[in-house]
Amino acid sequence: MELHMSNDTNSSSGTRWLLVHTVAVFAFLYLPIAVLIVYSFNGEGVGGFPPHNLTFDWYRMLFADAAIWESVGNSVVVALSAVAIALAFGVLAALALDRAQFPGKALFRRLVLLPLILPGIITGLSLLMLFREADVKLSLLTIVLGHGTALISVATTEVFAGLQKLDRAQEEASLDLGASYWQTFWRVTIPNLQLPIIGAALLIFTLSMDEIAVSFFLIGRDNTLPLEIWGRLRRGITPEINAISTIIFVFSLVAIVIWYRLRVRTEGRPAIAELIEAAVQGD
Amino acid sequence: MFSRAYRAAVTVPPLVWVTVFLLIPYLLMFCYSFWSVSMAQTIVHSWTLDNYRELLRVNVYWQTLFRSMWIAARVMLFSLLLGYPLAYYLSFHAAKRKDLLYQLVIIPLWVSYLVRAYAWKTILGSDGVLNTLLQYTHLSKHPLEFLLYSPFAVVLTLTHIYTPFTMLPIYASLEHIPRNLVEASHDLGGSPSQTFWRVIFPLSIPGVLAGATFAFVLSLGDFLAPLLLGGPSGIMISNIVVSLFGAAYNWPLGAAISLCMLVLVVGLLFISERLEKKWSFT
Numbered sequence: 001m002e003l004h005m006s007n008d009t010n011s012s013s014g015t016r017w018l019l020v021h022t023v024a025v026f027a028f029l030y031l032p033i034a035v036l037i038v039y040s041f042n043g044e045g046v047g048g049f050p051p052h053n054l055t056f057d058w059y060r061m062l063f064a065d066a067a068i069w070e071s072v073g074n075s076v077v078v079a080l081s082a083v084a085i086a087l088a089f090g091v092l093a094a095l096a097l098d099r100a101q102f103p104g105k106a107l108f109r110r111l112v113l114l115p116l117i118l119p120g121i122i123t124g125l126s127l128l129m130l131f132r133e134a135d136v137k138l139s140l141l142t143i144v145l146g147h148g149t150a151l152i153s154v155a156t157t158e159v160f161a162g163l164q165k166l167d168r169a170q171e172e173a174s175l176d177l178g179a180s181y182w183q184t185f186w187r188v189t190i191p192n193l194q195l196p197i198i199g200a201a202l203l204i205f206t207l208s209m210d211e212i213a214v215s216f217f218l219i220g221r222d223n224t225l226p227l228e229i230w231g232r233l234r235r236g237i238t239p240e241i242n243a244i245s246t247i248i249f250v251f252s253l254v255a256i257v258i259w260y261r262l263r264v265r266t267e268g269r270p271a272i273a274e275l276i277e278a279a280v281q282g283d
Numbered sequence: 284m285f286s287r288a289y290r291a292a293v294t295v296p297p298l299v300w301v302t303v304f305l306l307i308p309y310l311l312m313f314c315y316s317f318w319s320v321s322m323a324q325t326i327v328h329s330w331t332l333d334n335y336r337e338l339l340r341v342n343v344y345w346q347t348l349f350r351s352m353w354i355a356a357r358v359m360l361f362s363l364l365l366g367y368p369l370a371y372y373l374s375f376h377a378a379k380r381k382d383l384l385y386q387l388v389i390i391p392l393w394v395s396y397l398v399r400a401y402a403w404k405t406i407l408g409s410d411g412v413l414n415t416l417l418q419y420t421h422l423s424k425h426p427l428e429f430l431l432y433s434p435f436a437v438v439l440t441l442t443h444i445y446t447p448f449t450m451l452p453i454y455a456s457l458e459h460i461p462r463n464l465v466e467a468s469h470d471l472g473g474s475p476s477q478t479f480w481r482v483i484f485p486l487s488i489p490g491v492l493a494g495a496t497f498a499f500v501l502s503l504g505d506f507l508a509p510l511l512l513g514g515p516s517g518i519m520i521s522n523i524v525v526s527l528f529g530a531a532y533n534w535p536l537g538a539a540i541s542l543c544m545l546v547l548v549v550g551l552l553f554i555s556e557r558l559e560k561k562w563s564f565t
Binding site: 014015018019021022025026028029030031032033035036039050088089090092093095096099100102108111112114115117118119120121122123125126127128129130133145149152168171172175181206210212213216217226229230233241245248249252253255256272273274276277279280281 | 286288290293294296297301305308309365366368369371372376384389390391393394395401402404412419446447451452455490492494496501504506507511521524528534538541544552555
């Protein structure tokens with residue numbers, strides 16, 4: 001597609017501008033991340049140019065900081081539970097949308113997608129009111145319920161896309177050969193949906209680990225990592241935050257690479273774009 | 284081929300869950316907005332329009348809502364201005380580097396939202412990276428104070444966060460444009476700018492709408508960036524809601540404001556969907 005414009009002098013300067021713009025946008029996107037990483041090694045703390053006295057002190061301090069690691073543990077537990085809830089109900093919801101007719105189906109579909117596009121504060125507060133009216137004490141469990149519910153949308157969208165490509169003849173054959181629905185579900189349907197399910201699980205896990213707007217309202221005594229960071233930020237800036245963020249960044253990079261490889265193997269279409277479109281357009 | 288029992292088994296559990304944890308909470312928010320708080324700070328479950336009267340009466344709520352919409356509109360505009368050319372470059376000019384550049388757009392999304400907002404704070408602060416850099420290079424003698432704790436800082440940070448989200452659907456819609464349409468336009472003598480404005484751009488409108496709506500709606504409801512970087516002049520509507528649910532302890536009034544936001548958002552989604560249908564070519 002580059003060739004068609006090559007003999008047009010006008011467009012080659014246009015292309016150059018486009019390239020400059022692209023480089024500038026990438027610089028804008030990566031500037032804060034670069035600052036974050038560089039200053040996690042800065043002996044003088046955050047801010048101050050140029051950085052000097054490179055040190056691992058902040059990392060040492062971080063590894064000795066029990067409160068941070070406890071919140072990391074909480075976040076991992078919350079994220080894994082959210083993955084379990086969102087997958088269980090998301091896979092069923094995708095099957096329901098694909099295979100069943102029921103009153104309110106269109107509304108149901110929209111409702112599932114709503115938390116993706118609604119500002120987190122609305123989902124968080126409405127659940128807070130539910131828990132208050134039902135006399136449920138706020139704890140990590142309420143956060144799990146919040147994340148699990150809000151992220152069903154991710155599992156449903158991914159698995160529904162997988163179901164559209166699934167050849168039903170396999171399931172039909174399994175049923176004809178005498179397998180029960182239960183056997184067919186576990187031995188034919190689920191194995192065929194393996195990649196969308198793994199992809200959804202990774203995405204839900206990362207989204208939950210980073211979620212703060214909903215958790216903000218549902219938090220009990222135990223902090224998740226983002227809320228622990230939030231509490232510290234309000235008290236003042238510390239390079240320990242840069243250090244933990246750098247570590248999480250490296251972990252996320254690994255997760256993205258795995259996730260992206262999976263996507264490319266299945267269809268090579270950007271899943272986040274699909275999610276945004278689904279959320280905005282309600283289907 | 285699927286029996287009644289199968290269909291019920293896949294339909295009922297998610298239906299019940301979504302009803303309990305999504306539908307009922309949203310309805311409860313609606314109810315709360317018609318309740319009130321007693322002197323003893325308990326919720327009074329009797330119906331009243333007082334919260335809505337209060338909203339109409341007190342200007343601060345409207346001013347803050349409009350300021351939030353203005354901030355969100357700027358974030359949307361800047362995200363489009365940054366994101367569209369980026370998506371266009373990737374789709375039409377990146378050739379072999381396409382996959383790599385695409386991943387480079389995705390990667391910042393996995394750096395925590397909070398941490399990126401905080402990174403901007405360390406860049407913009409009066410003894411932050413930018414100000415000390417300016418003084419180090421003698422471009423400025425005194426720190427520029429307007430950078431942090433201003434609507435500017437909020438718009439900058441939210442633009443940074445929503446640019447990739449805006450770019451992705453635009454990129455997806457550009458990738459869907461059949462390349463022979465573009466070639467046909469060139470072969471028939473269309474200049475590059477004619478081809479762009481008459482063929483490519485109209486076909487990318489669904490992606491633009493999805494990205495723009497996403498950026499607008501989610502920045503409209505943000506309360507963390509304003510708390511961290513906004514200062515008093517950068518307060519947004521959700522900050523008022525947060526304080527009503529916290530120290531100010533007036534949940535019903537907070538619910539009324541949230542409900543207005545919810546209606547606004549759902550209205551925007553409705554309009555965006557209509558426009559999207561109108562411009563979609565499949």
